[in-house]
Amino acid sequence: MKLxxxxxxxxxxxxxxxxxxxxxxxxxxxxxxxxxxxxxxxQNWRIISMSHRTDNNTVRIIFGNDVAVKxxxxxxxxPWPDGAILGKVVWKQTNASHWKKxxxxxKFVHAEFMFKDSKKYAKTYGWGWxxxxxxxxxxxxxxxxxxxxxxxHTPVKNNDWVFTxxxxxxxx
Amino acid sequence: MKLxxxxxxxxxxxxxxxxxxxxxxxxxxxxxxxxxxxxxxxQNWRIISMSHRTDNNTVRIIFGNDVAVKxxxxxxxxPWPDGAILGKVVWKQTNASHWKKxxxxxKFVHAEFMFKDSKKYAKTYGWGWxxxxxxxxxxxxxxxxxxxxxxxHTPVKNNDWVFTxxxxxxxx
Numbered sequence: 001m002k003l004x005x006x007x008x009x010x011x012x013x014x015x016x017x018x019x020x021x022x023x024x025x026x027x028x029x030x031x032x033x034x035x036x037x038x039x040x041x042x043q044n045w046r047i048i049s050m051s052h053r054t055d056n057n058t059v060r061i062i063f064g065n066d067v068a069v070k071x072x073x074x075x076x077x078x079p080w081p082d083g084a085i086l087g088k089v090v091w092k093q094t095n096a097s098h099w100k101k102x103x104x105x106x107k108f109v110h111a112e113f114m115f116k117d118s119k120k121y122a123k124t125y126g127w128g129w130x131x132x133x134x135x136x137x138x139x140x141x142x143x144x145x146x147x148x149x150x151x152x153h154t155p156v157k158n159n160d161w162v163f164t165x166x167x168x169x170x171x172x
Numbered sequence: 173m174k175l176x177x178x179x180x181x182x183x184x185x186x187x188x189x190x191x192x193x194x195x196x197x198x199x200x201x202x203x204x205x206x207x208x209x210x211x212x213x214x215q216n217w218r219i220i221s222m223s224h225r226t227d228n229n230t231v232r233i234i235f236g237n238d239v240a241v242k243x244x245x246x247x248x249x250x251p252w253p254d255g256a257i258l259g260k261v262v263w264k265q266t267n268a269s270h271w272k273k274x275x276x277x278x279k280f281v282h283a284e285f286m287f288k289d290s291k292k293y294a295k296t297y298g299w300g301w302x303x304x305x306x307x308x309x310x311x312x313x314x315x316x317x318x319x320x321x322x323x324x325h326t327p328v329k330n331n332d333w334v335f336t337x338x339x340x341x342x343x344x
Contacts, residue, residue, distance in 0.1 A: 043344045044218055050233050052224040055273035061222055061233065061339075091339060098327040098335060101227035105339040135342050155270040163270060167233075167263060167277040170307050172215045 029137045032130035034145055038137065039065070039113055042087045048072050049167040052093065052103055059105050062164045063087040068116075072166035079126065079160045084116040086162065108135055112149075114162065124150060125161050201309045204302035206317055210309065211237070211285055214259045220244050221339040224265065224275055231277050234336045235259040240288075244338035251298065251332040256288040258334065280307055284321075286334065296322060297333050 029038035045063040052059045064072055068084035071077055080086075090112070091105035115121070115128035129149035131140035141148065153161045201210035217235040224231045236244055240256035243249055252258075262284070263277035287293070287300035301321035303312040313320065325333045 041344045043341045046216055047219055047233055047235075049277055050222045050231060051268065052231065052275040053271075053273060054275060059222060059224065061219055063219075089341070096223065096335060097337070098331070099225075101225060102335075103224040103226060104337065105221055108340045108342065111342075135340075137342050159270070163268060163274075165269070165276065167261075168280045168307070169215045169261070170280065170283075170309050172213045 029132060030139050032132070032139045032145065033142045034128070034130065035143075036113075036115060036128045036130040038130075038132060038139075039085055039087065039115075042085075042089075042111065042113070045069070045087065047167070048086065049164050051164075057093045058090050058109060059093050059103060060088050060090050063089065073169075073171075075166075077160065077162070077166065079118070080116045080162065082117050082119075086114045086164065088112050088164075110134065110140065111137070112140075114149075125157070127161055201304060202311050204304070204311045204317065205314045206300070206302065207315075208285075208287060208300045208302040210302075210304060210311075211257055211259065211287075214257075214261075214283065214285070217241070217259065219339070220258065221336050223336075229265045230262050230281060231265050231275060232263075233261050235261065245341075245343075247338075249332065249334070249338065251290070252288045252334065254289050254291075258286045258336065260284050260336075282306065282312065283309070284312075286321075297329070299333055 029040070031037050042063055045065055046069045048062040048064040048068065050059070050061045065085040067081055068086055071081050071084055088111070090109040092107045092109060093103050094106035096102040096104045110131055110133040112131035116126060117128065118126040121128045124146040129146040131145070132138060133140050153163065156163050201212070203209050214235055217237055218241045220234040220236040220240065222231070222233045236259070237257040239253055240258055243253050243256055260283070262281040264279045264281060265275050266278035268274035268276045282303055282305040284303035288298060289300065290298040293300045296318040301318040303317070304310060305312050325335065328335050
């Protein structure tokens with residue numbers, strides 16, 4: 001077949017059709033500027049607790065990876081074990097449409113994480129700290145982002161730097 | 173060995189020792205008075221959303237079984253699919269010890285559930301309704317407990333009887 005015999009319209013149509021059947025791929029979320037990798041799949045983790053911050057009108061669910069949930073449910077959280085990851089997902093608050101006095105999640109704000117590794121992160125009190133902003137999950141801050149996190153978490157330095165007290169649940 | 177040669181004290185000691193090494197068993201949670209079985213293991217389900225009811229000072233996490241979470245994340249919740257179970261876990265609210273303006277879970281109150289089966293539960297709008305109270309998970313109400321649930325959920329009858337709007341999350 002000579003090149004001149006190819007119908008350009010048909011060629012474009014074929015290429016577009018091929019693209020349409022390829023599996024949808026999503027760009028990987030970039031690491032935090034301090035080098036911490038994004039904890040892919042945290043949306044499927046189990047829960048540790050939740051909160052409603054009335055000082056900035058946001059609501060939160062605190063997730064844990066398996067190591068963190070196991071520690072939380074055994075009451076072994078001071079210190080949290082190496083390998084534990086805590087994830088706090090933050091939404092703007094709104095009122096429930098059919099129960100106005102119920103405060104519920106509205107727009108997604110960000111997800112922020114603490115990664116426990118007492119050796120690797122010894123200089124930042126045993127935790128790696130990172131945040132990804134918005135639905136696009138854009139890495140937040142710069143290489144020294146932990147400073148800002150630690151400044152805010154200082155009131156709970158005797159609680160292994162963690163605000164969250166695991167919510168009480170009957171044993172499964 | 174004759175029976176008279178058995179030392180009763182030693183026998184009791186042996187039996188107690190045997191009991192001590194048996195694995196700890198927990199009594200199964202009893203079904204709801206309307207016959208609905210307790211959804212064992214809901215504490216490990218993924219989340220749908222959360223809420224803070226400022227009218228009765230409680231906070232809640234809304235869990236879903238796999239069918240419910242899949243539907244929630246695909247935006248297919250009106251109606252919810254058969255097989256979906258929604259679980260709402262309720263705690264008394266308190267203020268976080270080191271961030272007073274954050275409202276967080278205190279004492280566990282109860283866990284209440286909606287079980288979607290449009291045929292089996294056709295008489296109660298396609299849902300089975302049940303609640304288990306307290307850390308002891310005591311079945312609540314009587315055989316017609318659904319009446320009380322439905323009365324409260326009537327404002328959301330056009331939302332397949334569900335108050336909860338799934339919280340927005342980036343796709344995992």
